[in-house]
Amino acid sequence: MKELQFSTVEKKGIKLHRIALEDNEFNELNRARNILFRVLNHEELYDNLIESYVDAKSAMYELSIRSVSDYSSNYNKSHYNRNKLNRLYFNTLNLSKLYLDKHYREIKKENGTKKVKCFSFSITKTQDTLDSVQQQRRLISNSNQDYMLGCQLRNFVQHSSLPVTNYVSGVRFSNKSEQAFAVFHIPLDKERLIQGGIKKNMLVDYSNEIDLHKIMDGYIKAIxxxxxxxxxxxxxxxxxCVDIINSKKKFIEDNFSKLNYGIDVVDVDKEKRLFSLSLEWFSVVDYLQQKNLHTLNFDNFKHNPYKY
Structure with a gap:
């Protein structure tokens, strides 16, 4: 048996209230809460992925600036820089794999059929949702080659090699503008990628030295x-789901004044508190969705730290 438990402040002290829940009422509340909790986990995963990539990009800009201010060069410093970049890009690629596997994954069964796991479909349970996800996957696969190579790099770094074995830094001078440009990029060698299991046809449209930074920008844009x-x-x-929980909470608040604390859903038979009707924790989802509101196309931005 499930019930709502809460307390109010009375003249004679604190009074405990208990309201029984029908099975369908509990199931509706429990399902709504579980969906919202899964959405929170999904939002946190995506935010970790984006923050990880921002850290990687920031490290590149930092190393670019340092290459201008520090002309010294030695193997120890190069080792430190490569390790720093490897940690950041490895983390980003692994977080992206986890996110994309939860987003959509086809699992082949022994009988040859496929089982599809899809986050948004598991929330809505509608075929239209699954169709939309599959249509977008086809569109991205056909239009964004950096995304496709990024997916291959996920497997490459897990089974073959760390992504960064070399980087190019320094200063490039322009005779026309009499300006100098700080240079920092991470080349990926085609032959090394092929030896690591990436198919040749994935690399046909790339030059011999592929820029990891550019690939990752396109990859993150698609995600x-x-x-x-x-x-x-x-x-x-x-x-x-938010309305279902808030409506039940509002019903209690409208009919009982001076609530002492929260409103809990309790399993009476097990004497166990299951969850609260408070959705204050879900404000994190609102914050993250507002923070990550738009698609990220870093290629559209050029960084100029000066006003003129």
Whole structure:
């Protein structure tokens, strides 16, 4: 048996209230809460991925600036810089794999059929959602070669090699403008990628030295498009879940004054508190969705630290 338990402040002290929940009432509240909690986990995973990549990009800009201010060069410093970049890019690629596996994954069964795991479909339970996800996957696969290579790099760094074995830094001078440009990029060698298991046809449109930074920008752009579409697909269900819990909470607040604390859902038979009707924790989702509202196309931005 499940019930709501809460207390109010009375003249004679604190009074405990207990309201029994029908099975369908509990199931509705429990399902809504579970969906919202899964959405929170998904938002936190995406935010960790983006923050990890921002750290990687920031490290590159930092090393670029340091290459201008410090002309000394030695193997120890190069080793430190490569290790720093490897940790950051390795972390980003692994977080991206976890996010994309949760987003959509086809698992082949022994009988040859496929089982599909899809985050947004598991929330909405509608075929339209699954169709939209599959359509977007096809569109991105056909239009964003950096994303496709990024997916291959995920496997490459897990089974073959760390992504950064070399980097190029220094200063390039322009005779026309009489300006100097700080240079920092991370080349990926084609032959090394092929030896690590990446198919040749994935690399046909790239030069012999592929810029990891450029690949990752395109890869993250596609993932951000996936994230934005996911939130669009599940929005109605998420809003409905919030309404279900808040409506029950409001019913108690409207009928009982001077609530002492929160309103808990309790399993009476097990004498166990299951969850609260408070959704203060879900404000984190609102914050993260506002923070990560738009797709990330870093290629559109040029960084100029000076006003003129």
């Amino acid at each position: 951000s498009e996936i994230y934005v579409e996911n939130n669009r697909l599940i929005k109605d269900v998420v809003d409905s």
